[in-house]
Amino acid sequence: MMKLTKIREKLQELDLDAILITNASNRRYISDFTGTAGVILISLTEAKVIVDGRYTEQAKAQAKQFEIVEHNKNLLEVSANEVGKMNVKQLSYEADHVSVSQFKNYQKQIDAEMVETSNIVESLRMVKTEEELGLMREAARIAEKALEHVLTMIKPGITEKDLSAELIYKMQKLGASGPANDPIVASGVRSALPHGRASEKVIEKGDIITFDFGAIYNGYRSDMTRTVSVGEPPAELKKIYHIVRETLEYAKEKIKPGLTVKEYDQLAREYIEEKGYGKYFIHGIGHGLGLDLHEGPTVAANEVFEENMVFTVEPGIYIPDLGGVRLEDDVVIKKDGIENLTPSSKELIIL
Numbered sequence: 001m002m003k004l005t006k007i008r009e010k011l012q013e014l015d016l017d018a019i020l021i022t023n024a025s026n027r028r029y030i031s032d033f034t035g036t037a038g039v040i041l042i043s044l045t046e047a048k049v050i051v052d053g054r055y056t057e058q059a060k061a062q063a064k065q066f067e068i069v070e071h072n073k074n075l076l077e078v079s080a081n082e083v084g085k086m087n088v089k090q091l092s093y094e095a096d097h098v099s100v101s102q103f104k105n106y107q108k109q110i111d112a113e114m115v116e117t118s119n120i121v122e123s124l125r126m127v128k129t130e131e132e133l134g135l136m137r138e139a140a141r142i143a144e145k146a147l148e149h150v151l152t153m154i155k156p157g158i159t160e161k162d163l164s165a166e167l168i169y170k171m172q173k174l175g176a177s178g179p180a181n182d183p184i185v186a187s188g189v190r191s192a193l194p195h196g197r198a199s200e201k202v203i204e205k206g207d208i209i210t211f212d213f214g215a216i217y218n219g220y221r222s223d224m225t226r227t228v229s230v231g232e233p234p235a236e237l238k239k240i241y242h243i244v245r246e247t248l249e250y251a252k253e254k255i256k257p258g259l260t261v262k263e264y265d266q267l268a269r270e271y272i273e274e275k276g277y278g279k280y281f282i283h284g285i286g287h288g289l290g291l292d293l294h295e296g297p298t299v300a301a302n303e304v305f306e307e308n309m310v311f312t313v314e315p316g317i318y319i320p321d322l323g324g325v326r327l328e329d330d331v332v333i334k335k336d337g338i339e340n341l342t343p344s345s346k347e348l349i350i351l
Contacts, residue, residue: 003030003124004065008044010120011092017112018043019092019120020079025291026094026121028219031063039079040066043086050079080109092117119296126288126296128308132220133332136290136310139176139222140330140341142215146170147226148344154230154351156205160185163211164198171215180214180221181293191227192324194283194316205231208241208323214293221293223312224342225328228349237325240317241348243275244325247315248346251285252331252338255305255313262302268315277317280324286312289330309333310341 007030011019021027021040028034030042031049035058038051049059050069059068071078083091093106095116106114128136149170150163164183171179186196187209196210203209208229214222227241251268268285272278284299289310297303297311305311311333316326327346332339 004042004047006124007042007120010123011042011044014092014115014117015090016092016115016117017088017090018083018086019094019117020083020106021094021121023094023097023121025295026097026125029125029291030121031059031066033059033063033066034219035059037075039075041079041082041086043088046086048082050075050082076105076109080111083110083112088112090115092120094118094120119301122296125290126303126309127306128290128310128332132290133308133310135218135220136222136330137341139180139215139217139220140224142171142174142176142217143180143213143222143224144342144344145174146215147211147213147224150211151228151349151351154203154209154228156203156230158203160187160190160198160201160203160209163203163209164213167211167213174215176215176217177219178216180216180223181212184210184212184225186210186324187230189321189323192318192320192322194318194324194326203230206233207231208233208237208325210324210326212326212328219291221289221291222330222341223289223293223328224330225314225316225326226344226346226349227325227327228351230351232350233348234322236319237323238348240277240319241325243272243277244315244317244327245346245348247271248313248327248329251313251315252329252340255311255331255333255338257305257307257333257335259305260302261297261299261305264305265299268313272315272317280317280319281315282318283314283316286314286328288312305333307333307335 035055185198314328318324330341
């Protein structure tokens with residue numbers, strides 16, 4: 001009920017009658033309905049989940065605070081009919097999640113003024129409840145245990161794809177519904193690719209390997225990165241590793257409520273620049289995490305950190321034709337520090 005109340009407060013602030021929620025993660029967050037199709041209509045007095053017959057019983061069981069409306073083939077037609085029944089004159093829609101053609105169809109069929117809005121539900125999702133944090137703790141625990149297992153398998157001759165497949169399998173065996181992303185497993189010079197997806201490359205002695213992956217547990221995600229070495233790594237990569245690790249610890253100490261994400265990103269960036277590797281840190285310091293792998297707060301939107309937001313802290317240095325290092329923790333921002341959801345060691349592991 002609290003989520004509905006907050007949505008209605010947002011509608012009143014914006015002088016809107018209702019909101020049409022189409023994004024899957026937003027739909028799930030507001031209603032607890034986990035089906036893969038349907039929309040939600042919320043006005044100041046009514047709340048409806050509109051689904052086809054495949055999901056009617058599921059929606060009734062999950063979205064207990066909502067009226068369930070079943071449509072037969074034409075979702076938009078039934079949605080437009082419900083908007084009319086609710087006497088909605090100004091209907092908010094999620095502009096970030098609606099295509100131009102969808103919007104034109106809305107205009108044709110819905111007898112209400114369509115008002116473009118952004119970030120209404122997403123702004124609520126940024127601050128996590130204790131229930132959400134519990135799910136994210138478990139998602140993080142699963143990911144850490146899976147990596148612990150995979151580290152025992154690494155040896156020259158195994159491929160990046162072998163390691164990626166084993167990570168996914170182990171996470172599911174430990175209770176995950178699946179991986180939070182297509183795991184990044186990048187070894188040797190490929191570790192200089194921040195998003196180097198697992199390839200057929202064979203692991204060789206002396207390779208440094210970056211793992212960036214996470215688990216989904218009851219809808220919520222973890223996202224961690226560890227870099228390990230098969231045998232002694234090249235001297236410069238070893239130096240880089242220690243700089244990245246120092247940056248990670250420094251950045252985790254600095255994160256706090258009231259700081260903007262851009263200010264925070266700059267703090268981490270300056271630390272690496274002082275070590276002489278600024279031009280090789282080529283992405284943001286992190287991102288929000290929850291139902292989606294990347295959600296608010298973000299550097300681009302420059303949101304302000306608040307207590308109980310979850311943020312990834314992931315400094316990295318990438319040198320073409322040599323390799324790269326990234327380390328990443330998921331942290332819950334607290335009034336006086338952080339809770340680290342991924343506390344496993346960041347010491348350089350040499351296998």
